[in-house]
């Protein structure tokens with residue numbers, strides 16, 4: 295697979311993590327570029343490697359094989375208009391990581407023939423352990439599909455979904471998901487303090503427990519129910535806690551929260567169309 299020239303439009307947190315992952319995986323800095331109106335964002339990116347930076351989106355997109363839209367949804371219309379002619383000229387692949395920006399709304403500004411991949415990454419991409427779901431339009435060829443997979447694969451796992459609407463569910467699960475785990479950890483720390491622990495001790499123990507549990511869930515081949523069973527001694531402390539969770543409707547609470555997130559993703563798509 296030849297090395298594509300990749301232009302990032304928007305040089306914030308997500309762009310920085312993906313670009314950092316690409317450099318670490320051996321992608322040459324000479325074929326990476328980024329545009330952002332704020333010089334500070336560009337400087338932070340240049341600290342990662344000798345990449346070309348621009349304050350003008352069209353200049354960054356000129357001649358690029360892949361253009362990654364890493365701006366907030368609210369500035370997407372402006373960014374799409376700026377890159378449209380460069381993308382058409384070069385038959386570039388456009389990858390958008392913005393929540394709620396549909397393929398149709400991108401096509402309206404880029405043209406119906408544009409090859410577009412919509413992606414939902416998540417913030418653990420910053421540490422190279424992200425989870426990204428990708429959806430490709432019919433115009434995306436096999437080499438472009440491979441490029442998209444390699445780019446997001448540089449910062450974690452990649453899953454293809456075969457309908458655009460699946461991205462709303464993915465956003466509710468893995469896009470927003472890190473925040474759910476952080477919230478549970480915050481709650482456990484507060485409850486530990488209520489039980490008499492110092493906040494520092496409660497924090498250290500909660501963080502390490504989350505890390506250990508996540509590693510057991512991901513690195514072994516034991517399913518989650520069995521992992522939970524192994525912690526739960528009959529008639530013991532874990533059973534008391536799990537029964538309390540179930541009685542309080544934890545499963546319904548999580549399902550309702552994720553439905554709210556998926557509905558908000560669909561609503562954002564309508565608002566931003």
Ligand SMILES: NC(=O)C1=CN([C@@H]2O[C@H](COP(=O)(O)OP(=O)(O)OC[C@H]3O[C@@H](n4cnc5c(N)ncnc54)[C@H](O)[C@@H]3O)[C@@H](O)[C@H]2O)C=CC1
Pocket residue numbers: 303304305306307308309329330331332335351364365366367369372373391392393414415416417469
């Ligand atoms: N933070 C998260 O958990 C996730 C974010 N996303 C999506 O990733 C996208 C980027 O998010 P972050 O990197 O967190 O935001 P960020 O705010 O860190 O980065 C956005 C960058 O865009 C720049 N920018 C503003 N106007 C611009 C314009 N007209 N042209 C070019 N650049 C412009 C800003 O200066 C900033 O550096 C968003 O669309 C968000 O929906 C997707 C999945 C997860």
Ligand SMILES: O=C(O)[C@@H]1CCC=N1
Pocket residue numbers: 393465469470
């Ligand atoms: O909260 C949001 O809208 C974005 C999308 C997924 C994570 N952050």
